[in-house]
Amino acid sequence: MATNIFILALLLIHPPDTAFTIETTRIGDGFYDHTSRKILDGQIVPSNGLVAESEDGVIVVDTPWDTAQTSQLIDWIETHLRKKVICCIVTHSHEDRIGGIDAMLRRGIRVISTPLTADHARANGISSPEPILPNDTLLTWNGLSCECFYPGKGHTDDNIVVWFPGQKILFGGCLVKSSTAGNLGNTADADLAAWPASVLRVMAKFPDRQIVVPGHGSWKEKMGLEHTLDLLNRER
Numbered sequence: 001m002a003t004n005i006f007i008l009a010l011l012l013i014h015p016p017d018t019a020f021t022i023e024t025t026r027i028g029d030g031f032y033d034h035t036s037r038k039i040l041d042g043q044i045v046p047s048n049g050l051v052a053e054s055e056d057g058v059i060v061v062d063t064p065w066d067t068a069q070t071s072q073l074i075d076w077i078e079t080h081l082r083k084k085v086i087c088c089i090v091t092h093s094h095e096d097r098i099g100g101i102d103a104m105l106r107r108g109i110r111v112i113s114t115p116l117t118a119d120h121a122r123a124n125g126i127s128s129p130e131p132i133l134p135n136d137t138l139l140t141w142n143g144l145s146c147e148c149f150y151p152g153k154g155h156t157d158d159n160i161v162v163w164f165p166g167q168k169i170l171f172g173g174c175l176v177k178s179s180t181a182g183n184l185g186n187t188a189d190a191d192l193a194a195w196p197a198s199v200l201r202v203m204a205k206f207p208d209r210q211i212v213v214p215g216h217g218s219w220k221e222k223m224g225l226e227h228t229l230d231l232l233n234r235e236r
Helices: 002-013 067-081 101-106 115-123 195-205 224-235
Strands: 023-028 031-040 043-053 058-061 085-089 110-113 136-141 144-149 161-164 169-173 211-214
Touching: 023 067, 023 211, 031 067, 043 067, 043 144, 043 211, 058 067, 067 085, 067 101, 085 101, 085 136, 101 110, 110 115, 195 224, 211 224
Parallel strands: 058 085, 085 110, 169 211
Antiparallel strands: 023 031, 031 043, 043 058, 136 144, 144 161, 161 169
């Protein structure tokens, strides 16, 4: 009851798009988790994205939930890291991944995705990222490399993961559940039959992962992929 009263107070004081403040947490040298929030069905739902520094500038993986929190994130990067955001990689077309795209585009930031994610964005009335990513793509900036990999259908039919080989950090997005998750979350667009094989492809392709960042929840335990398989097995 107290939580619901707090949420109602937030909504009365602030419009929904400005109710929350972005949070950043250092993961490793030059890497940060960014956490944004949205109220869904009366519950506050946090969502993870990634900030990665290169010598050329900053790469962001997934926008926060909305325009306001995305603008906050860009301001934080420019103020605290003293660098410009030069690219944002979107890992699928749901709001928790792409909801702040307009804030990125207004600041002249390049936003990229797979063609399927861009198609879904347009179909949903969302500004489209540049559809330039094939299923397995190596991207390199000065001092930083990452690999964008499409493992197959799972949480959605367009979900990709992003691997940073130099740091052994895997951003799993919503294909991967937190080690502490009690369920699979939003499965409205999921392919439950294909999801396990997609997770196994990620595990096989990136066996030396040290940090696994899920779309939601804690990244401090690296067993999210294994736990996702356990949750999927319960659904069978």
